[in-house]
Amino acid sequence: MKKLTICVAAALAAALTTSVQAQEAPPYESWVGGFAQYYGADIEKIEPVGGLNDGRGFGLEGGFRFDPSWAIRFELGRLLIDNDKNDPLARDEDGTLLGVDAMYFLENDVAYFFGGMREQSLNSDNFRMAAAGVGKHWELTDNIRLVTELAAYHDFGESYREYSAKVGLAYVFGVNTSVYSPDSDGDGVSDGIDRCPGTLAGTQVDATGCAIDMDNDGVLNAQDECPMTLAGSVVNARGCVVGDADNDGILDNVDKCLNTPANDKVGADGCSLMEKREVSVALNMLFANNSSVVANPDSARIQEFAAFMEQHPTTEAVIEGHSSAVGETDYNQMLSEKRANVVRTLLIEEYGVDGTRLQTVGYGETRLKSTANTAEASRLNRRIEVKVSTLVDTNVNL
Numbered sequence: 001m002k003k004l005t006i007c008v009a010a011a012l013a014a015a016l017t018t019s020v021q022a023q024e025a026p027p028y029e030s031w032v033g034g035f036a037q038y039y040g041a042d043i044e045k046i047e048p049v050g051g052l053n054d055g056r057g058f059g060l061e062g063g064f065r066f067d068p069s070w071a072i073r074f075e076l077g078r079l080l081i082d083n084d085k086n087d088p089l090a091r092d093e094d095g096t097l098l099g100v101d102a103m104y105f106l107e108n109d110v111a112y113f114f115g116g117m118r119e120q121s122l123n124s125d126n127f128r129m130a131a132a133g134v135g136k137h138w139e140l141t142d143n144i145r146l147v148t149e150l151a152a153y154h155d156f157g158e159s160y161r162e163y164s165a166k167v168g169l170a171y172v173f174g175v176n177t178s179v180y181s182p183d184s185d186g187d188g189v190s191d192g193i194d195r196c197p198g199t200l201a202g203t204q205v206d207a208t209g210c211a212i213d214m215d216n217d218g219v220l221n222a223q224d225e226c227p228m229t230l231a232g233s234v235v236n237a238r239g240c241v242v243g244d245a246d247n248d249g250i251l252d253n254v255d256k257c258l259n260t261p262a263n264d265k266v267g268a269d270g271c272s273l274m275e276k277r278e279v280s281v282a283l284n285m286l287f288a289n290n291s292s293v294v295a296n297p298d299s300a301r302i303q304e305f306a307a308f309m310e311q312h313p314t315t316e317a318v319i320e321g322h323s324s325a326v327g328e329t330d331y332n333q334m335l336s337e338k339r340a341n342v343v344r345t346l347l348i349e350e351y352g353v354d355g356t357r358l359q360t361v362g363y364g365e366t367r368l369k370s371t372a373n374t375a376e377a378s379r380l381n382r383r384i385e386v387k388v389s390t391l392v393d394t395n396v397n398l
Contacts, residue, residue: 093123146168147169
């Protein structure tokens with residue numbers, strides 16, 4: 001008991017020294033309370049018998065706060081520890097638990113940590129233990145706190161390890177109301193009634209802690225029905241946007257596409273409506289009699305076709321070769337295939353079209369464009385044909 005008294009005196013001296021150095025008042029000066037606890041005893045305790053089980057306890061505590069962070073607490077409890085029902089030699093134990101703790105409260109009393117000493121007396125046995133744990137004083141009213149706490153204990157002599165969980169009620173004295181009205185953003189309005197707790201330093205606020213004109217639209221927050229309008233927006237007396245910069249019929253404050261083209265139809269979000277439309281390109285080329293030579297490989301028609309293929313990289317094309325009816329059928333079939341392949345090679349080598357997207361087929365004289373037995377008909381039949389189509393998203397016009 002003498003060692004415990006020395007520890008109490010040392011803790012008091014440390015706390016008093018801290019209080020002298022403190023520059024802020026604690027949220028309350030002191031407290032008294034009662035508690036009940038669940039106590040987990042070391043099963044090896046009370047040698048040579050041992051056999052302790054979990055128990056319960058109740059008691060009183062009182063403490064003094066010296067600044068917002070530091071406090072000292074005294075505790076006196078009664079313990080009733082059950083024996084192990086499976087151990088015929090074990091016996092129930094009862095006794096007292098006397099303690100003193102130094103306590104450290106986190107900012108705004110969100111929790112506290114403590115460390116101290118315990119003098120435990122169970123029947124005729126005494127134990128001196130170190131204690132440490134965490135807890136919280138929950139504010140129920142200005143003067144009533146709900147106390148919750150978890151603690152662990154270590155016996156100096158026998159290395160026993162025990163733990164407890166407690167809950168109680170405490171009455172606090174000397175409540176400092178200014179401390180319990182924190183102002184996190186420093187706007188002069190306590191957090192309890194501050195509807196805008198993150199206002200920037202130096203911002204002028206109203207009684208609710210919100211900027212008098214949060215969006216700087218010239219309409220006070222109290223009358224502003226649209227308090228988050230974009231900077232520079234033209235607003236009405238209710239603080240709501242009245243402008244329509246792109247004249248699409250959607251007000252700027254809800255328009256997600258502020259620069260839609262004048263002729264586009266738009267949706268409710270102000271963005272252009274899109275639809276699938278077919279686009280296509282065709283390439284038709286004529287050949288001289290009994291020839292597969294491309295007469296004008298730099299023609300605008302070939303360039304247009306190659307550009308379309310580049311613009312729509314998922315498209316594929318089948319180049320169809322044809323011949324006139326003059327001559328042998330087998331020869332005409334070969335010549336039509338050759339014409340198709342020549343055009344394919346031209347598109348690949350001169351215009352950079354991916355060869356895997358180009359197929360060829362020869363129809364010989366089976367698909368004549370003109371069946372007349374004339375020189376003009378033969379000229380029209382000596383040809384290649386290719387057409388490519390695809391669907392693209394395009395704006396819907398008014």
